[in-house]
Amino acid sequence: MAGTAISREDVKARLAQIGEADILVGIPSYNNARSIGHVVRAVQAGLAKYFPDRKTVLVNSDGGSTDGTMDVVHETTIDDFRSILLSHRVESFSKIAIPYHGIPGKGSAFRTIFEIARALNVKACAVVDSDLRSITPEWIELLVKPVMDDGYDYVAPLYHRHKYDGTITNSIVYPLTRALYGKNVRQPIGGDFGFSGRLGRFYLSKDVWETDVARYGIDIWMTTTAIANDFRVCQAFLGAKIHDAKDPGADLSAMLYQVVGATFDLMEEYPDTWKKVTTAEAVPVFGFTYEVGLEPVSVNIQRMIDKFTLGTRELGALWENVLSPDTLDFLRQLADEPGNGFHIPDTVWVDIIYSFALAAHGSVLNKEHLLKSLTPLYIGRTASFVIEARESSGPEVEKKIENLCGVYEKLKPFLSDRWK
Amino acid sequence: MNFLQRVIIEPFESSYEKFLTFMPNFLTSLALLIVGIVLAAVLRIIFLRVFRAINLDKAAQRLGLFDMLIKGGIRDSLSAFIARIIGWLVIFTFAVVAVQTLKIPTVEHLLERFFLYLPNVFTAAVILLFGYLFSNFFGRAALIASVNAGIKRAGLVGRLVKITVFILSATMAMEQLGIGRDTVLIAFAIIFGGIVLALAIAFGFGGRGIARTYLQRTVGKEKEDRDERDDINPL
Numbered sequence: 001m002a003g004t005a006i007s008r009e010d011v012k013a014r015l016a017q018i019g020e021a022d023i024l025v026g027i028p029s030y031n032n033a034r035s036i037g038h039v040v041r042a043v044q045a046g047l048a049k050y051f052p053d054r055k056t057v058l059v060n061s062d063g064g065s066t067d068g069t070m071d072v073v074h075e076t077t078i079d080d081f082r083s084i085l086l087s088h089r090v091e092s093f094s095k096i097a098i099p100y101h102g103i104p105g106k107g108s109a110f111r112t113i114f115e116i117a118r119a120l121n122v123k124a125c126a127v128v129d130s131d132l133r134s135i136t137p138e139w140i141e142l143l144v145k146p147v148m149d150d151g152y153d154y155v156a157p158l159y160h161r162h163k164y165d166g167t168i169t170n171s172i173v174y175p176l177t178r179a180l181y182g183k184n185v186r187q188p189i190g191g192d193f194g195f196s197g198r199l200g201r202f203y204l205s206k207d208v209w210e211t212d213v214a215r216y217g218i219d220i221w222m223t224t225t226a227i228a229n230d231f232r233v234c235q236a237f238l239g240a241k242i243h244d245a246k247d248p249g250a251d252l253s254a255m256l257y258q259v260v261g262a263t264f265d266l267m268e269e270y271p272d273t274w275k276k277v278t279t280a281e282a283v284p285v286f287g288f289t290y291e292v293g294l295e296p297v298s299v300n301i302q303r304m305i306d307k308f309t310l311g312t313r314e315l316g317a318l319w320e321n322v323l324s325p326d327t328l329d330f331l332r333q334l335a336d337e338p339g340n341g342f343h344i345p346d347t348v349w350v351d352i353i354y355s356f357a358l359a360a361h362g363s364v365l366n367k368e369h370l371l372k373s374l375t376p377l378y379i380g381r382t383a384s385f386v387i388e389a390r391e392s393s394g395p396e397v398e399k400k401i402e403n404l405c406g407v408y409e410k411l412k413p414f415l416s417d418r419w420k
Numbered sequence: 421m422n423f424l425q426r427v428i429i430e431p432f433e434s435s436y437e438k439f440l441t442f443m444p445n446f447l448t449s450l451a452l453l454i455v456g457i458v459l460a461a462v463l464r465i466i467f468l469r470v471f472r473a474i475n476l477d478k479a480a481q482r483l484g485l486f487d488m489l490i491k492g493g494i495r496d497s498l499s500a501f502i503a504r505i506i507g508w509l510v511i512f513t514f515a516v517v518a519v520q521t522l523k524i525p526t527v528e529h530l531l532e533r534f535f536l537y538l539p540n541v542f543t544a545a546v547i548l549l550f551g552y553l554f555s556n557f558f559g560r561a562a563l564i565a566s567v568n569a570g571i572k573r574a575g576l577v578g579r580l581v582k583i584t585v586f587i588l589s590a591t592m593a594m595e596q597l598g599i600g601r602d603t604v605l606i607a608f609a610i611i612f613g614g615i616v617l618a619l620a621i622a623f624g625f626g627g628r629g630i631a632r633t634y635l636q637r638t639v640g641k642e643k644e645d646r647d648e649r650d651d652i653n654p655l
Binding site for chain 1: 478479481557560561563564565566567568570572574575578653654655
């Protein structure tokens with residue numbers, strides 16, 4: 001534990017003062033002064049309202065914010081509990097806001113949260129993003145109760161999202177994780193999770209905190225680690241997920257590299273587990289499911305197709321080391337005549353993803369180059385999906401994603417047989 | 421008789437003595453060469469097995485060395501290629517020692533000069549090899565980044581980066597070999613200075629319209645981002 005955030009004397013003293021706790025909610029942050037106040041209030045209200053007789057702790061693990069994020073956490077509190085229809089006595093609520101140590105990234109922030117959870121011997125934890133606008137006190141109940149009352153170890157979130165949102169999740173991470181590990185976890189990289197103290201300690205025992213997991217990929221790592229190690233997993237319906245406006249300059253290829261790279265890395269860790277899986281099973285869902293009004297999403301399909309065409313023209317030679325000749329021919333043909341019914345079928349898309357996974361496994365190319373070269377294909381697939389789903393309702397789009405999952409499962413032997 | 425003795429017999433006896441002195445050296449050098457050839461064959465097999473055991477070919481494929489070999493007309497795997505080079509190096513080393521054993525002054529002098537120059541050749545070869553690897557790596561990185569940024573001439577950007585890095589390494593290699601040291605350096609500076617100047621003139625004068633459009637876009641980027649950006653959240 002030497003060198004970590006909780007080895008600091010003031011943190012040790014604070015932990016000694018708290019002693020033990022039942023529930024811990026962690027909020028990783030970096031320059032979120034604008035939105036974190038709302039998240040802290042929602043968490044405090046949720047703990048007070050749904051766990052009044054439990055000893056609870058809120059931990060803000062900060063990455064060195066310069067906008068006063070930690071000050072906001074310290075200063076934010078609910079003055080009038082009657083406003084949230086609460087009149088009973090609340091057992092105990094403590095707040096800790098500390099900067100984490102180690103490699104900058106969400107994973108390091110989570111590590112500090114896990115360490116505090118272990119030090120306080122908590123029974124259940126939850127982590128929520130600090131830029132959430134749609135979080136309500138009910139999220140805390142939904143993420144923590146399945147652990148406290150029903151003995152689950154891991155609670156993944158379930159959101160209603162716009163049919164065009166979450167395209168990396170819908171076209172790669174969700175169907176791939178489901179096909180590999182056999183659990184139907186709809187939002188494996190949702191960002192808001194609940195987990196047991198036991199699972200938190202298991203996470204800490206893993207030697208990954210100096211790797212890319214510490215920087216990014218912590219979400220898929222937590223989900224996959226829980227599933228692959230047979231922890232009890234469920235989902236909680238949280239409604240809509242609305243963030244602070246995302247950075248428009250965020251690099252899509254970097255995002256793709258991080259998320260898909262982390263997913264492929266985990267395939268290296270659990271080959272014996274995922275090779276055995278042949279079918280996927282449903283995962284229990286908690287919470288009252290309801291329809292949510294979603295903001296419209298604007299999409300420029302022509303620009304997406306242009307990027308796909310450019311990528312196929314310029315990176316085709318590079319993909320010769322990765323894709324089968326048939327797939328490459330199909331893509332080149334599509335790029336030559338993109339106008340007439342632009343469409344990338346599910347089978348071709350799954351073949352592309354499995355081929356990239358095998359290429360990453362076989363170290364055919366530098367990993368970053370390989371995964372960043374996937375970007376034009378991903379954009380093409382997204383354009384194809386948007387065209388296909390233009391007239392579809394939410395449930396119809398879910399059915400399309402379900403069909404894609406079926407193709408991932410059907411073609412899995414292609415991946416398993418070639419994975420040596 | 422005396423004349424015959426001095427003109428024919430003495431030179432013949434002298435040559436015969438030299439031949440007798442030379443023969444052991446020659447036989448020794450022949451033996452050394454044969455030992456070298458046998459040792460080379462053994463070492464070649466051993467190194468080939470070691471390289472295959474450590475998956476050198478896989479690493480070569482990842483680093484782009486495999487493509488380099490194919491482009492260079494070499495159909496062997498990297499393991500076989502390096503093992504073959506090691507074999508030839510052993511033969512070459514023994515051949516040099518064998519030649520020195522012959523104790524011919526002119527050859528010894530030539531060998532000495534050759535060996536003094538050899539480190540430069542080796543350093544230049546290493547610089548060129550790394551230059552090739554880096555040029556491939558950075559060229560590919562630039563190509564992918566340009567494609568993902570939607571730059572229409574992405575291929576040209578990638579090739580320019582690749583050629584630039586390779587020219588830089590070739591310049592360093594030639595400097596190491598002492599070939600036209602100043603000329604190469606000046607030529608390199610002129611080419612790059614010329615490129616930068618040409619770009620500056622093209623952008624500032626010939627491409628005023630493009631410059632204006634670019635600046636307008638950059639200054640008004642926020643508005644454009646709002647207008648043209650996709651709102652899809654991929655995660």
